[in-house]
Every structure is written in structure tokens, then in C-alpha cells.
Amino acid sequence: MEIIQMSKKELRRGEVISKTVNGDLTQKKASQELSISLRQIKRLCKRFRKAGLEGLAHRSRGKSSQRKMNPSTRAEVLGFIKNDYPDFGPQLVKEQLERRNQIKVSREWIRRLMIDEGIWKVKKRKNIRFYQRRNRRSQEGELIQIDGSPEYWFENRDPKCCLINMVDDATGKLMELRFVREECLEGYFLGMKRYIETHGRPLALYSDRHTIFKSPKAKEKPKLTQFGRAMKELDIELIHANSPQAKGRVERAHGTLQDRLIKLMKGVGERGRWCIVHNLGTTCRRGN
Incomplete structure (x- = not known):
């Protein structure tokens, strides 16, 4: 005797269709009871008369999917x-x-x-604290978020260094990436120099309150840092963020780069590293 596997939904449908075929229930009532169209009821009745209850079972049950990977x-x-x-x-x-x-x-x-295969573990979602979003600037170049990320970017192949990262606020593009030995004034100056030569002068910069950007004595007496004086001469407004979340685009870019860039630079030479860094704009945005 052949065993037919059917779901509760299919068994319920079989009871109603059986009553309909035997004349105990009209097709219109069956349609309302099963919440399907009258046309579908007629089709199911035809299959029931031809093959019985077995004809109402899902025809793909027990078969491998046509979309199954080779x-x-x-x-x-x-x-x-x-x-x-x-x-x-x-x-x-x-x-x-x-x-x-x-x-x-x-x-x-x-x-x-x-x-x-046990290669990837499902990560539990953390309880995220939500902050009020600041609207993006309307055009590229209006506001650039700038920050440095000290990390073992080359793992044990080279000492710890810092990646200077500049992200456009309007588009989220990585506009400038530069490796320096440590987060220092010279590294930011070189990054700004290359950015201006490539993209032009931005209207404003959005940074943290590192002493490179904001003097620790600014509360007692307003005083610009060397970087601040340079930006003032270039007529670039320097805005200081009150929290890391305020400059979330560059912080999220750091997280994506720390995950992807370190892995992509394994086993490549100096020129390979240069190519990877200079082609990370779209990759990082997809990762975020």
C-alpha cells in the first residue's frame, strides 16, 4: 500500500473538495470556505475525480528542486x-x-x-541604540568626514600603522585612503593635499576632537591648531563631532575596511596593495 504524504492544509482541502464532488457543497461555498477562486475549485474537483485524494497532494513533493545547485x-x-x-x-x-x-x-x-560546513557562524543581533539621523549634504564635496584608524593592517607582516580615511557625506564614497605610520599632522596634511589636487577644495570637514583638529586649551582661550589654521587659510570650515556616532559614515567605513582590506591584502605585493586600496570605493559601499 502506497503512503501519501499530505499537509494539514491539503487534508482540509481534500475534505471540502470531496463534499463538493459528492454534491453536499456547492462550488461557490467551497471557494469561500477555502479562500480560493472558483476557477481553482473547478480545477481541484477535476483532479479529485481523476486521481482521488492523491491528486490534491503537491506534485513537487519528493522531487528535487529544479534550482538545486550542481x-x-x-x-x-x-x-x-x-x-x-x-x-x-x-x-x-x-x-x-x-x-x-x-x-x-x-x-x-x-x-x-x-x-x-561549519565555516560561518550565525551572529546574534546586538541591541543597537538608535540615534537621530542627520540629513546628508545635497552635493558631493560639500562635507568630507575625515578620521584615522590605527590597526594591524598588514597583520604580522608589518608593524601597526594608521589608515587616514576621507568619506564624502553626500554619496558615502571613499574619497581618499592613505597609510601612515601613526595618526599625525603630516599624514592628514598629505591626505588633504592629494584630495584637493584630485577632487578640488571641499566646503567643510567633519572630524573628531583629536588634538590635531581641536586644541585642548580651546575652552580657556579660543585657539586654532596648526591643521585648523591651514583649513582657515583655505576657507574650509572645520566641524568637530561630539560623538563617534555623529560621523557614522567614516566609522562604518573603518569597520568594513578592517574586515575586508586586511583579508584582500594577504599574499599581494606592494603594487597589489596599491591597486586594492585605490579600487575600494564601490566595494566598501556595498559592504556597508
Whole structure:
């Protein structure tokens, strides 16, 4: 005797269709009871007369999906992940597979594959404190968020250094990236010099309250730092943020770069690093 697997919904539908076929219930009443169209009721009645209750079971049950990934492709992708991208996240793996290996698969499929293989762990969402959003500036170049991120960017291959990051407030683009030994005045001056030569003079800069940007004696007597005097001569307004959340675009960019840039720079030479840093604009925005 063959066993037919049916859901509760299908069994309920079978009872109503059986009554309809036997003449105990009109098709209109059956349509209202099952919340489906009259046309669908007629179709189900036809299937019931032809195959009985079995005809109402879902026809795809027990069959493999037509969208199922080819086992050879699955094995190939898994090999690339384990050998070349062992500590990459699903989105970054997807991008690198398309760019380096010419394999196009969805991010969600990669995520599920990595979870099944124990490579990726599902992260619990943290309790996020929400802040009132400040409206973006209307045009590119009006306001630039600037900050430095000290980190072991080259892991154990080089000593700890600082990445000077400049993000446009209107578009979220990474406008300037520069590695310096430490967060210092010279690094910010070189970054501003290259930004102005490439993009022109911005209207304003949005920074934290580091002593490079704001004098610690400013409360007692208004006093500009050397960086502040230079910006005043260039007619660039210098705005100081009261919290890291206030300049969230550059802070989020730091988080994305600390995750992606360190991994992408593994095993590449000096020119390879230069190419990666100078092509990170769209990558970082997708990551955020």
C-alpha cells in the first residue's frame, strides 16, 4: 500500500473538495470556505475525480528542486572557500568568486553552504541604540568626514600603522585612503593635499576632537591648531563631532575596511596593495 504524504492544509482541502464532488457543497461555498477562486475549485474537483485524494497532494513533493545547485559546482565553490577564502564573509566570497574565478552564485546560497560546513557562524543581533539621523549634504564635496584608524593592517607582516580615511557625506564614497605610520599632522596634511589636487577644495570637514583638529586649551582661550589654521587659510570650515556616532559614515567605513582590506591584502605585493586600496570605493559601499 502506497503512503501519501499530505499537509494539514491539503487534508482540509481534500475534505471540502470531496463534499463538493459528492454534491453536499456547492462550488461557490467551497471557494469561500477555502479562500480560493472558483476557477481553482473547478480545477481541484477535476483532479479529485481523476486521481482521488492523491491528486490534491503537491506534485513537487519528493522531487528535487529544479534550482538545486550542481554537485560539481558546489564542490568547486567549497574548495575555493576552504583554500583561498577561509576567513572571508559570504558577501566578500561572492564578490571574489565573480572577480577571480568567474563563478556567479547568490550570497544567500554561499552563506547557507558555509553554515552547513561549519565555516560561518550565525551572529546574534546586538541591541543597537538608535540615534537621530542627520540629513546628508545635497552635493558631493560639500562635507568630507575625515578620521584615522590605527590597526594591524598588514597583520604580522608589518608593524601597526594608521589608515587616514576621507568619506564624502553626500554619496558615502571613499574619497581618499592613505597609510601612515601613526595618526599625525603630516599624514592628514598629505591626505588633504592629494584630495584637493584630485577632487578640488571641499566646503567643510567633519572630524573628531583629536588634538590635531581641536586644541585642548580651546575652552580657556579660543585657539586654532596648526591643521585648523591651514583649513582657515583655505576657507574650509572645520566641524568637530561630539560623538563617534555623529560621523557614522567614516566609522562604518573603518569597520568594513578592517574586515575586508586586511583579508584582500594577504599574499599581494606592494603594487597589489596599491591597486586594492585605490579600487575600494564601490566595494566598501556595498559592504556597508
